[in-house]
Structure formats: structure tokens, C-alpha cells
Amino acid sequence: MGVVRKTKSVVTVLNLFEESDYSLSAVRLVELLNKKMNKTTVYRIVERLKDEGILHSFAGKDGLTWYAKCKGCTSSNHVDSHPHFQCRECGKSECLSIDVQVPAISNHKVDSAELLLMGHCADCL
Amino acid sequence: MGVVRKTKSVVTVLNLFEESDYSLSAVRLVELLNKKMNKTTVYRIVERLKDEGILHSFAGKDGLTWYAKCKGCTSSNHVDSHPHFQCRECGKSECLSIDVQVPAISNHKVDSAELLLMGHCADCL
DNA sequence: AATTTAATGCAACTAAGTTGCATAAGCAAA
DNA sequence: TTTGCTTATGCAACTTAGTTGCATTAAATT
Numbered sequence: 001m002g003v004v005r006k007t008k009s010v011v012t013v014l015n016l017f018e019e020s021d022y023s024l025s026a027v028r029l030v031e032l033l034n035k036k037m038n039k040t041t042v043y044r045i046v047e048r049l050k051d052e053g054i055l056h057s058f059a060g061k062d063g064l065t066w067y068a069k070c071k072g073c074t075s076s077n078h079v080d081s082h083p084h085f086q087c088r089e090c091g092k093s094e095c096l097s098i099d100v101q102v103p104a105i106s107n108h109k110v111d112s113a114e115l116l117l118m119g120h121c122a123d124c125l
Numbered sequence: 126m127g128v129v130r131k132t133k134s135v136v137t138v139l140n141l142f143e144e145s146d147y148s149l150s151a152v153r154l155v156e157l158l159n160k161k162m163n164k165t166t167v168y169r170i171v172e173r174l175k176d177e178g179i180l181h182s183f184a185g186k187d188g189l190t191w192y193a194k195c196k197g198c199t200s201s202n203h204v205d206s207h208p209h210f211q212c213r214e215c216g217k218s219e220c221l222s223i224d225v226q227v228p229a230i231s232n233h234k235v236d237s238a239e240l241l242l243m244g245h246c247a248d249c250l
Numbered sequence: 251a252a253t254t255t256a257a258t259g260c261a262a263c264t265a266a267g268t269t270g271c272a273t274a275a276g277c278a279a280a
Numbered sequence: 281t282t283t284g285c286t287t288a289t290g291c292a293a294c295t296t297a298g299t300t301g302c303a304t305t306a307a308a309t310t
Contacts, residue, residue, distance in 0.1 A: 005287060007276070027265085040291080063298090083228070088236075107247040117230070119235040132256090132307065170257090190298085254309085255306105255307085257305080260301105266298100269292105269293085270291105
């Protein structure tokens with residue numbers, strides 16, 4: 001597990017997440033950054049930032065991978081109950097700061113939960 | 126929206142879901158049925174059964190689409206709070222019969238929720 | 251049995267994400 | 281500030297999930 005270097009590309013990606021309140025899909029990131037860096041680079045950066053606990057990812061309803069800033073996560077200690085909201089209309093996804101209590105299941109070890117809410121966002125109502 | 130015919134292929138797919146307690150990913154279905162029918166057919170059947178309210182689908186952590194039998198769903202009335210469990214070890218996914226209360230969010234219209242629990246299943250513990 | 255309409259197979263395609271490898275750029279120590 | 285090591289990037293080619301168009305086949309209905 002390598003050290004993350006603060007390259008121009010890494011800074012560019014981080015800035016995008018600073019600017020945005022929303023989560024971003026890998027596809028959207030590639031689209032936004034296609035003038036500035038290679039698609040492979042985008043995928044690799046975002047995976048690296050995930051390993052570092054700076055971003056977290058989740059699968060949207062469409063199966064696409066979405067990334068968002070972690071609030072209060074480090075690489076060693078991950079807060080895993082991340083509720084997300086995705087708009088059926090525009091597809092945009094947001095991080096919610098609601099706490100989700102993870103139900104226990106017999107004979108299973110549950111170590112994280114992903115709650116994805118679907119509906120219509122403020123813009124699309 | 127056409128009528129669903131009880132073709133040999135449809136019956137075969139339904140039997141698979143009868144036999145299994147677990148959900149099945151589209152990929153796994155294609156794999157299991159590759160001797161009996163075409164990959165395209167699998168995808169189309171499973172979509173049709175979803176429209177009919179016989180199956181429901183959700184995105185696993187890996188982004189793959191999973192299908193499972195609906196309990197108490199019809200095409201007109203869908204019970205949308207479906208918690209699922211996916212094993213990090215073997216990847217298998219199960220339907221849970223726990224009720225999930227969907228949190229409300231201001232300025233948003235939430236119409237369904239997907240709760241995906243991750244961890245280790247009975248077999249992999 | 252004839253007819254209609256939905257279902258299937260096939261091949262070609264799209265799109266997300268990955269891999270290997272050569273080159274470039276960070277970073278630390280001298 | 282240069283040297284040298286290691287990580288990061290670009291590029292092209294690849295893999296894999298899922299889709300589409302179209303000709304053919306098989307349900308269902310009469």
C-alpha cells in the first residue's frame with residue numbers, strides 16, 4: 001500500500017470534491033476531467049483516495065460506482081454506515097448525514113451497511 | 126407492456142429461483158443457464174419477471190445486478206423496502222425479511238430504499 | 251390448423267472498468 | 281540542486297456486464 005503523492009492530478013480530483021456537495025460517479029469524474037487527465041488515472045486516483053479513507057464509494061441503483069468525501073473516516077477506522085440518496089430523475093447522488101442503525105442477523109457477521117434512498121431531489125421536484 | 130408467456134425458458138428460470146433461498150446475480154444466472162438458453166434471453170426474462178412483480182432487483186456492492194423473488198409484490202403494488210445481505214467472502218446475496226423504516230429527508234421525495242448489509246454469511250464464518 | 255404476437259438466438263455493439271508497460275514526475279537524502 | 285528510488289501517469293489494448301436489431305421460432309387464442 002503506497003504513499004499517496006500530492007500530484008497535480010490528485011489535487012485536481014480533490015478540488016472537485018471540495019467544490020461539490022454531491023457525490024460523483026466515476027463516469028462523471030472521467031467526463032469532467034477528460035481534458036486534464038486520462039480515464040485510467042481517474043479510476044486509480046479515486047481508488048487510492050478510498051484506501052486512504054478520504055473518499056468512500058457505493059453502488060448506485062444503476063450499478064455505477066459513486067464516490068464521496070468521507071466525514072470522519074481514516075484508513076484505519078472507517079465509519080461504514082453511509083446513507084445516500086439518488087434522484088430517479090437526474091441520477092444525482094447525495095451523501096446524507098443521518099445515522100443508520102444496522103440490524104443484526106443470526107448466523108451472520110454484519111460489518112457494514114449501505115442505505116440507498118431513491119426518489120426525487122430538490123431540483124427535480 | 127406485453128403479457129408474460131410461460132415458455133420453457135421462463136419456467137426454467139422460475140424453477141431456479143424456487144430451488145434457491147438466495148438471490149442470484151444476472152451473471153450467475155447466465156452462467157447456470159448457458160447450456161439451456163442464450164444470455165440475452167436470460168436478461169430479458171429476468172427483466173420481464175421484474176415488470177410482473179415476480180422478481181425484484183438490486184445492485185450489489187460490486188455493481189452487479191442481483192435478482193430475487195418478491196414476497197408479497199405485484200406489478201401494481203411494490204413493497205420497496207427490501208434489505209439484502211451480501212457476503213464479502215463468497216459474494217452471495219440473500220434477501221432479508223426485516224422491515225426497514227425509510228427516513229424522510231427535507232426537500233426530497235423518497236419513494237424507495239435499498240438497504241445492503243455487508244459481512245460474512247453462515248457458510249463463510 | 252391458422253393466425254397473431256410475444257419470445258428466442260445470434261451477432262454485433264456499447265460502456266464501465268482493468269491491465270501491462272514504458273515514460274514522467276514526486277520525494278528524500280546527499 | 282542533483283541523484284536515485286519509487287510512485288503516478290498515459291496509452292492502447294483488453295475484459296466483462298448488459299443492450300440492440302433483426303430474422304426465426306414458439307406460445308396462446310380463435
